Amino acid sequence: MSTQLLSERAAVRRRSARARLIAALGPGTMFAGVAWAFLQPYRLTLLHPVGQGFWWLAVEPPLLVVLAGVVFALFVAPSVIEDLEAHQDRR
Amino acid sequence: MEPRAEFVHWMFATGFLLLGLCLLAEAIVGTEVWRRRAWRAYLWPGLLFTMGVLMWPVMVFFTNSAIHMLAHGSWAEVLMLAGAAELGLVRGKLHSRYWRLTMTLAFVLSATALLVHEQNGWFFARAAFLHHALGWTLIVAAVFPLVGVFRPRSLLLNSGFALTFVVVAFLLFCDRDVAPVFGHLSSVAGTPHR
Numbered sequence: 001m002s003t004q005l006l007s008e009r010a011a012v013r014r015r016s017a018r019a020r021l022i023a024a025l026g027p028g029t030m031f032a033g034v035a036w037a038f039l040q041p042y043r044l045t046l047l048h049p050v051g052q053g054f055w056w057l058a059v060e061p062p063l064l065v066v067l068a069g070v071v072f073a074l075f076v077a078p079s080v081i082e083d084l085e086a087h088q089d090r091r
Numbered sequence: 092m093e094p095r096a097e098f099v100h101w102m103f104a105t106g107f108l109l110l111g112l113c114l115l116a117e118a119i120v121g122t123e124v125w126r127r128r129a130w131r132a133y134l135w136p137g138l139l140f141t142m143g144v145l146m147w148p149v150m151v152f153f154t155n156s157a158i159h160m161l162a163h164g165s166w167a168e169v170l171m172l173a174g175a176a177e178l179g180l181v182r183g184k185l186h187s188r189y190w191r192l193t194m195t196l197a198f199v200l201s202a203t204a205l206l207v208h209e210q211n212g213w214f215f216a217r218a219a220f221l222h223h224a225l226g227w228t229l230i231v232a233a234v235f236p237l238v239g240v241f242r243p244r245s246l247l248l249n250s251g252f253a254l255t256f257v258v259v260a261f262l263l264f265c266d267r268d269v270a271p272v273f274g275h276l277s278s279v280a281g282t283p284h285r
Contacts, residue, residue: 018119059098068108068112072113076134080131
């Protein structure tokens with residue numbers, strides 16, 4: 001196998017690794033939020049909502065981390081991957 | 092009905108986390124691909140600017156001393172300045188790459204405000220620890236946008252810049268109004284709540 005072909009294949013692998021990395025950012029963030037919820041369940045007021053005020057129910061840090069991951073995964077990452085792959089195909 | 096300070100810190104932490112994710116994605120794919128869609132080019136500078144705008148009501152409603160108010164006011168100003176400079180660069184209204192130094196200025200001024208307005212030592216309470224940690228993090232991380240002005244394509248610098256916002260988000264999420272840090276809590280810090 002020629003050196004050029006090998007280097008081209010390595011380049012393709014590198015590029016697809018980038019797309020995978022972008023795709024993993026959102027789920028990775030969501031996983032961090034879920035892991036945090038398991039580590040500190042008392043920070044999830046939804047688990048014991050009786051008698052809690054509005055802010056304790058509305059702002060729960062592990063859920064905010066999951067939310068950030070969901071927003072990124074749903075609204076940002078797909079278009080970035082699409083454009084990245086289009087850019088790679090053109091090269 | 093007014094939220095406690097810690098809630099506001101957590102909401103800003105969410106904003107910084109989103110900012111970090113967007114910047115990390117831009118660092119990974121490169122600016123050329125990131126800016127292929129106009130809305131995405133404006134996304135993180137717009138978010139930065141919006142967070143600066145939202146810092147003003149925080150300054151008005153959540154500060155209980157002059158130095159505290161000045162610190163929040165300075166964060167509002169530098170967030171808006173850095174965000175506006177980036178928006179101007181994306182839009183093409185600004186051309187000089189040196190406008191990116193506004194981000195370095197934002198880091199250094201924010202760090203100075205954090206360190207100066209925290210009057211207590213590292214282990215007074217968790218909030219004090221986080222002020223010091225945030226301040227020194229931003230001082231050290233200011234090297235990323237500073238050197239990034241001259242090496243805008245550097246993956247290392249761009250990733251470091253992005254991860255700085257993730258670290259800032261992490262530290263802000265750790266904040267509590269009154270809580271111990273590594274088992275230390277001053278007897279004059281107040282009574283911790285849930």
